[in-house]
Amino acid sequence: xxxxxxxxxxxxxxxxxxxxxxxxxYLLKRWLELGGYKVFFTEWNSSVLVKKxxxxxxxxxxxxxxxxxxxxxxxFADRYERQILPLLRGGYIVLADRYMFTAFARDVTRGCRxxxxxxxYNFAVKPDITFFFNVPLDVxxxxxxxxxxxxxxxxxxxxxxxxNDPAESFRLFQGKIREEYLRMVDEYGFSVIDAALPIEQxxxxxxxxxxxxxxxxxxxxxxxx
Amino acid sequence: xxxxGFIGENLPGWRPEELGGKLIVIEGADxxxxxxxxxxxxxxxxxxxxxxxxxxxKQSSLVSEELEQAKxxxxxxxxxxxxxxxxxxxxxxxxxxxxALRAGFIVLADRYVYTLMARDIVRGADPAWxxxxxxxxxxxxxxxxxxxxxxxxxxxxxxxxxxxDYWESGMDIPLSRDMFQSFMRYQAMIQKQFKLFQRxxxxxxxxxxxxxxAIAREIRAKCQKxxxx
Numbered sequence: 001x002x003x004x005x006x007x008x009x010x011x012x013x014x015x016x017x018x019x020x021x022x023x024x025x026y027l028l029k030r031w032l033e034l035g036g037y038k039v040f041f042t043e044w045n046s047s048v049l050v051k052k053x054x055x056x057x058x059x060x061x062x063x064x065x066x067x068x069x070x071x072x073x074x075x076f077a078d079r080y081e082r083q084i085l086p087l088l089r090g091g092y093i094v095l096a097d098r099y100m101f102t103a104f105a106r107d108v109t110r111g112c113r114x115x116x117x118x119x120x121y122n123f124a125v126k127p128d129i130t131f132f133f134n135v136p137l138d139v140x141x142x143x144x145x146x147x148x149x150x151x152x153x154x155x156x157x158x159x160x161x162x163x164n165d166p167a168e169s170f171r172l173f174q175g176k177i178r179e180e181y182l183r184m185v186d187e188y189g190f191s192v193i194d195a196a197l198p199i200e201q202x203x204x205x206x207x208x209x210x211x212x213x214x215x216x217x218x219x220x221x222x223x224x225x
Numbered sequence: 226x227x228x229x230g231f232i233g234e235n236l237p238g239w240r241p242e243e244l245g246g247k248l249i250v251i252e253g254a255d256x257x258x259x260x261x262x263x264x265x266x267x268x269x270x271x272x273x274x275x276x277x278x279x280x281x282x283k284q285s286s287l288v289s290e291e292l293e294q295a296k297x298x299x300x301x302x303x304x305x306x307x308x309x310x311x312x313x314x315x316x317x318x319x320x321x322x323x324x325a326l327r328a329g330f331i332v333l334a335d336r337y338v339y340t341l342m343a344r345d346i347v348r349g350a351d352p353a354w355x356x357x358x359x360x361x362x363x364x365x366x367x368x369x370x371x372x373x374x375x376x377x378x379x380x381x382x383x384x385x386x387x388x389x390d391y392w393e394s395g396m397d398i399p400l401s402r403d404m405f406q407s408f409m410r411y412q413a414m415i416q417k418q419f420k421l422f423q424r425x426x427x428x429x430x431x432x433x434x435x436x437x438x439a440i441a442r443e444i445r446a447k448c449q450k451x452x453x454x
Contacts, residue, residue, distance in 0.1 A: 049291055049294065049295055049300070049301070050291070052291055053288040053290075056287070057287050057288075062286065062287050062316070062320075064315075064319050065237050066236060066237065066315045066319060067287060067312055067315050067316050067319065070308060070311050070315050071312050073308050074308040074309050074311075074312055077302065077304045077305040077308050078301060078302065078305040080302075080304070081301075081303075081304055081305055082302060082305075113237070115357075116357065116358075116360070116361070119357040119358065120358060122354065123354070
């Protein structure tokens with residue numbers, strides 16, 4: 001894809017539920033905002049119009065692996081066409097809590113063909129930096145299970161028929177997703193962060209990588225100078 | 226009889242050899258006489274003792290409402306709209322078309338993936354991207370394309386509604402500020418795209434400028450060849 005007319009930078013975070021990636025991208029966002037940089041934050045599965053349909057599909061358990069994949073890609077496309085790309089074109093640093101790799105990992109685990117899923121997303125630019133928060137399965141599951149009383153049907157991967165017990169299904173599902181992520185580390189050049197470390201140490205490492213790879217001065221708001 | 230296949234690779238969870246019924250597709254612009262022909266064909270098939278299931282675009286239980294809302298507001302980008310339609314199609318494919326074929330029904334589709342692809346291609350979408358998305362579609366047993374000249378289409382649309390449809394006129398593409406001219410150009414572009422598809426996917430092109438009766442006769446004769454005893 002031609003990047004010459006895209007002056008902005010795209011930073012994505014990926015990882016299992018409970019890997020702490022949302023905390024880390026939040027801290028990164030605060031650091032950049034307070035430093036006076038042009039930043040925009042976007043989250044997976046949050047396009048207003050599409051989200052309504054997704055919610056309905058999930059609630060009524062109408063989704064198959066194929067429609068699950070397509071509806072999330074539609075949501076992504078809406079945010080991509082109307083926000084992510086225009087902001088990148090306008091010279092912003094865009095922070096994405098989950099990006100196409102979430103779909104690659106989840107939908108392939110659900111049984112969609114990898115090439116088919118990748119083709120769906122090939123309209124979108126790849127991130128300049130993708131942080132992968134690598135956490136042992138037990139740690140991620142422990143964090144999720146202690147914070148929430150019950151797991152939702154699709155969240156637990158119940159549609160895969162791995163187990164009738166939601167907790168066991170979730171564990172098996174997350175384990176498979178983790179394997180898919182690990183397969184992508186080299187292919188897409190993820191920056192791997194050890195998510196078992198204390199929050200502060202992870203954030204130090206994140207900021208270090210960002211400073212190394214992005215000339216941040218180019219993204220300062222003019223009024224701040 | 227050869228087992229039914231997918232246009233490309235299999236959809237996860239479905240085996241083509243399980244699909245016994247027949248898939249008949251009628252393609253054509255608004256005003257090409259599609260709905261009349263579908264009704265006539267359905268009557269004829271049912272009279273003959275076949276079970277018939279109708280499907281069309283934008284009828285999924287999953288996203289049809291939201292899609293309609295999005296079209297009214299004209300607020301979605303072109304890629305988003307493509308994917309929204311693909312979601313709608315996949316939902317009907319898996320929840321209506323495949324189960325009906327499996328149960329031995331004849332599925333009558335009022336437009337199919339070819340219309341979805343043609344619309345997006347004339348709007349600048351990458352054909353290879355679209356084909357790779359829609360490779361999950363079941364390959365129809367027969368596709369009729371009702372070819373009607375843009376002049377006749379205009380007349381029929383005026384007779385019916387005294388107006389041209391915004392989307393069928395391609396008003397979302399900067400073709401012309403004049404709706405009539407935009408309609409003529411847009412329909413010509415779609416026809417050109419269907420001509421390419423026709424070669425690639427092997428459509429039956431039916432001259433839709435004739436009377437409904439004459440068209441129905443031709444469609445029946447061609448359907449006869451693919452129908453189960």
